[in-house]
Amino acid sequence: MFPPFSHLRRRPLAAIPSLLPRLLHSLSTSNTPATRAPTTLVAVLWDLVASRPPSTLPLYDAAVRLHLAATSLGRVRLSEVFIHPGHRLPAPSPAAAAASVHLCRVCGRRFRARDTLLRHFDAIHAREHAKRLARIDSSRGDRRVRLAAALSLKLSKYEKAARELTAAADPGSPADDLRRARVAVELSRTPSDSLRQRAQEVLNEGSIGCLMLVSGRDELVPLLRLAREKGVRSVVVGGESGTARWADVGFSWAEVVAGKARKAAPSVSSKWRDRDVLKRLEWRYEDDEDEDDDKDKVFAEDGDEDGIEELARKTKGKPWWKLESDGEESCVCR
Structure with a gap:
């Protein structure tokens, strides 16, 4: 007599409830269309003298939000800011300083006074950082390597927050804040002329598909016309005067700070792709006299x-x- 095969039948039936959620998840993910990330190369050129972010927002935060808006349009290939050597950030007004909220970049707590934030940072996070370093120094061999890898994220987060607090003590130097935001800084006596020359070089190279100009000067209109002739998309930030009407898209600093520019960027890039496809499919009349x-x-x-x-x-x-x-x-x- 052969042994019964009932135990072999029960295993597949028992495995069905565990496999059912995976099957449903795979079907749901396959039906939803995948959002294609834009691959357009973007160049960001910023004239800090002609277009300043709101004084209520730190320059570092403004540069980071501008970078996020640019990355929503495509892959940032170049990000450069032109400032005057003697440029200094305006001192915040007493009312704005009193109304501003200081954020701890380590734990996320908010403080009304900067001194309270410094005391909190030294009393809690500085001691925790010292303890982590002591644990790493006391360990040896493979345990030291594993511990350093496990604590690397917390160590880098603390060092970044400490650099930000140190840089905020001297608000008169904008170059440090911009470099921390991964923006290349170029000192120039004439920032507007340097920006025009750099934009001309980038357009002549033909290596980008989108040019973002952060400036409000009307002298940039010929550059926008040249970009349109070369098929390069143009975006103007802070050009409320009249420069933005010559560009494909224009954003204000308020929209960039509030995140509206970042949310609108995917729809803008999809419209650009649809327009390119329609141009390829466009019927054109050709004279047949020669034929x-x-x-x-x-x-x-x-x-x-x-x-x-x-x-x-x-x-x-x-x-x-x-x-x-x-x-x-x-x-x-x-």
């Missing part, structure tokens, strides 16, 4: 010119539909 001339020439070359001349000589003085036989029969009948 007709070519056909006549080919027909004349392929035909027998001698036969044409002889036929014209014989039918001279007669209608073209009458032949020689028709004339002879008419004579006989008479």
Whole structure:
């Protein structure tokens, strides 16, 4: 007698409830269309003298939000800001300083006064950071490597927050805040001229598909026209005067700070893709006169010119539909 196979039948049936959620999840994810990330190369050029972010927002936060809006349009290939060597950030007003909220970048707590934030940072996070470093120093071998890898995220977060607090103590130097936001800083006596030259070089290279100009000067209108001729999309930030009407899209600093520019960027890039597809499929009228001339020439070359001349000589003085036989029969009948 063979053993019963009932135990073999129960295992697949028991596995169905565990496999059912995975199957449903795979079906639901396969039905939903995948959102394609934009691959357009974006160049961000910023004239800090001509277009300043709101004074109520730190320059570092404004640069980060501008970078997020640019990354929503595509992959940022170049991000550069032009500032004057003697440029200093305006000191915040007492009312704005009193109304501003200081955020701890480690734990996320909010404080009304900067001194309270510094005391909190030194009393809690500085001590925790020292303890982590002591644990790493006291360990040896593989345990040291594993512990350093496990605490690397917390160590980097603390160091970044400490650099931000140190840089905020000297609000007069904007270059440090911009470099911390991963923006290349170029000191120039004439920032607007340097921005125009750099934008001209980028457009002549033809290596980008979108040019974002953060400036409000009307002298940039020829650059926007050149970008349109070369098929490069243009975005203007802070050009409330009249520069934004020459660009494909224009955003204000308020929209960038509030995140509206970042949310609108995917729809803008999808419209650009649809417009490019329609241009490729667009019907264009082409004159066929040249083609007709070519056909006549080919027909004349392929035909027998001698036969044409002889036929014209014989039918001279007669209608073209009458032949020689028709004339002879008419004579006989008479």
